[in-house]
Amino acid sequence: xxxxHGVFPYLVSPIDADGKIRTAVLGRLIDDLIAAGxxxxxxxxxxxxxxxxxxxxxxxxxxxxxxxxAGRVPVVAGVAATATADAVAQARHYAKLGADGILAIxxxxxxxxxxxxxxxFRAIADxxxxxxxxxxxxxxxxxxxxxxxxxxxxxxxRIRYIKDASTNTGRLLSIMNRCEGLKVFSASAHIPACVMxxxxxxxxxxxxxxxPRQSVRLYDLCRAGQWAEAMALQRQLWRINEVxxxxxxxxxxxxALQVQGYDVGDPVPPQPALNAEERRIVxxxxxxxxxxxxx
Numbered sequence: 001x002x003x004x005h006g007v008f009p010y011l012v013s014p015i016d017a018d019g020k021i022r023t024a025v026l027g028r029l030i031d032d033l034i035a036a037g038x039x040x041x042x043x044x045x046x047x048x049x050x051x052x053x054x055x056x057x058x059x060x061x062x063x064x065x066x067x068x069x070a071g072r073v074p075v076v077a078g079v080a081a082t083a084t085a086d087a088v089a090q091a092r093h094y095a096k097l098g099a100d101g102i103l104a105i106x107x108x109x110x111x112x113x114x115x116x117x118x119x120x121f122r123a124i125a126d127x128x129x130x131x132x133x134x135x136x137x138x139x140x141x142x143x144x145x146x147x148x149x150x151x152x153x154x155x156x157x158r159i160r161y162i163k164d165a166s167t168n169t170g171r172l173l174s175i176m177n178r179c180e181g182l183k184v185f186s187a188s189a190h191i192p193a194c195v196m197x198x199x200x201x202x203x204x205x206x207x208x209x210x211x212p213r214q215s216v217r218l219y220d221l222c223r224a225g226q227w228a229e230a231m232a233l234q235r236q237l238w239r240i241n242e243v244x245x246x247x248x249x250x251x252x253x254x255x256a257l258q259v260q261g262y263d264v265g266d267p268v269p270p271q272p273a274l275n276a277e278e279r280r281i282v283x284x285x286x287x288x289x290x291x292x293x294x295x
Contacts, residue, residue: 001130001131001158001160002074002100002101002131004039004040004074004076004101004131004133004161004183004185004201004202005039005183005201005202006038006039006040006201006202006216006219007037007038007039007040007202007203007208007212007215007216007219008038008039008040008041008042008076008185008202008203008204008205008208009033009038009041009042009204009205009206009208009209009212009215010042010045010046010047010048010204010205010206010208010209011026011029011030011041011042011043011044011045011047011048011061011065011209012026012029012047012048012049012206012209012250012253012254012257012264013026013043013044013048013049013050013053013057013061013268014026014029014262014263014264014265015053015057015265015268016265017265019057021057021060021061021064022263022264022265023060023064025262025263025264026061026064026065026068027064027067027068028262029209029257029262029264030065030068030069031068032212033208033209033212034069034072034073036212036213036216037212037213037216038073038208038212038215038216039073039074039202039216039219040073040074040075040076040100041065041069041073041074041075041076042075042076042077042078042103042204043061043062043064043065043075043077043078044058044061044062044077044078044079044080044103045078045103045135045204045206046137046165046206046249046250047205047206047209047249047250047253048061048078048250049250049267049268049271050078050080050105051080051107052267052268052271053268055086055090058090059093059094059097062075062077062094062097062099063097065077066097066098066099074100074101075098075099075100075101076099076100076101076102076103076133076204077094077097077099077101077102077103078102078103078105078135079091079094079102079103079104079105079124080105080106080107081107082107082108082109084119084120084123087104087120087123087124088123088124088127091104091124091127091128092127092128095127095128095129095130099130100130100131101130101131101132101133101161102124102128102130102131102132102133103132103133103135103163103204104121104124104125104132104133104134104135105135105137106120106121106143106145108143111143112143114146114148114149117143117145117146117149118149118152118153121134121145121149121153121159122153122156122159125153125156125158125159126156128158129158130158131158131159131160131161132156132158132159132160132161133160133161133162133163133185133204134150134153134159134161134162134163135162135163135165136150136162136163136164136165136166137165137166137187137189144166147171147174147175147178150162150175150178150179150182151178151179154178154179154180154181154182159182160181160182160183161182161183161184161185161201162175162179162182162183162184162185163184163185163186163187163204164184164187164190165187165188165189165190166189167189167190169190169191169194169195169198172184172186172190172195172198172200173198176198176199183200183201184199184200184201185200185201185202185203185204186200186202186203186204186205187203187204187205188203188205188206188207188241188244190203191234191238192205192215192218192219192222192234193218193221193222193227193230193231193233193234194234196219196222196223196230197222197227202219203215203219206244206249206250206253207237207240207241207244207253209253209256209257210240210253210256210257210260210286211237211240211286211289214233214236214237214289215237217233218230218233218234218237221233236289237289239285239288239289240285240286240289242285243281243282243285244282246281247274247278247282248267248271248272248274250267250271251266251267251271251272251273251274251278252274252282254266254267254273255273255274255278255279255282255283256282256283256286259279259282259283259286260286
């Protein structure tokens with residue numbers, strides 16, 4: 001199995017008004033991200049609007065990502081469902097398409113107990129022969145993964161990573177202490193340099209789509225133990241996170257990519273696109289980051 005580390009941008013899902021995937025746009029974005037030095041790409045994360053797509057659209061996004069990456073970097077595809085059978089079918093399909101890993105996400109309507117949460121993720125890992133990344137984001141998920149469930153799942157031979165978007169860095173340290181061998185990726189809700197300092201292996205996040213070179217530079221500084229330089233860069237990059245926290249994440253990333261010349265379209269309705277003033281705020285933040293941290 002491939003080892004995952006470094007910067008994995010959460011890709012947007014470029015879709016036209018008729019619901020068709022803009023494969024050329026996605027392919028160009030992936031090419032440019034790889035040229036910028038990212039270590040992998042993740043289609044169908046939160047920034048990829050997985051909750052708003054049907055299975056045909058999801059499969060098209062994954063297929064396009066795998067074809068565009070062409071083996072140059074690993075592709076870790078998001079799998080999300082409310083029903084276990086649906087999640088298993090997605091995971092098997094994406095692995096068959098050539099995904100190097102699965103980002104496992106639990107959607108739920110009715111609340112679940114720990115045993116059912118564990119069964120869901122274990123079923124996904126049992127269905128594939130590639131590494132599985134657990135994804136927990138309590139801001140948006142009705143049912144979260146408790147530390148006990150994470151510890152149980154960490155014993156599975158294919159569940160080797162977790163991306164935790166809880167904003168609780170102490171929880172990350174608890175995961176590391178309790179789950180030896182389970183490697184932690186930061187989310188944009190955390191401060192990536194701080195997660196690297198306590199033992200993280202990288203970050204999976206939407207903002208890396210728009211500042212990939214700066215994100216890779218931050219990772220390299222952390223790996224080299226150059227913490228003063230890393231934190232100076234991190235403070236600059238955090239301005240992007242502060243702006244995105246104000247608005248819909250997918251809308252912000254798509255607006256920023258449009259500023260950079262990628263015709264990725266608007267968020268899938270009923271999500272609203274940013275208005276003119278919100279776009280101005282995003283563009284100004286992006287310009288400031290580019291000035292402070294030239295590519």
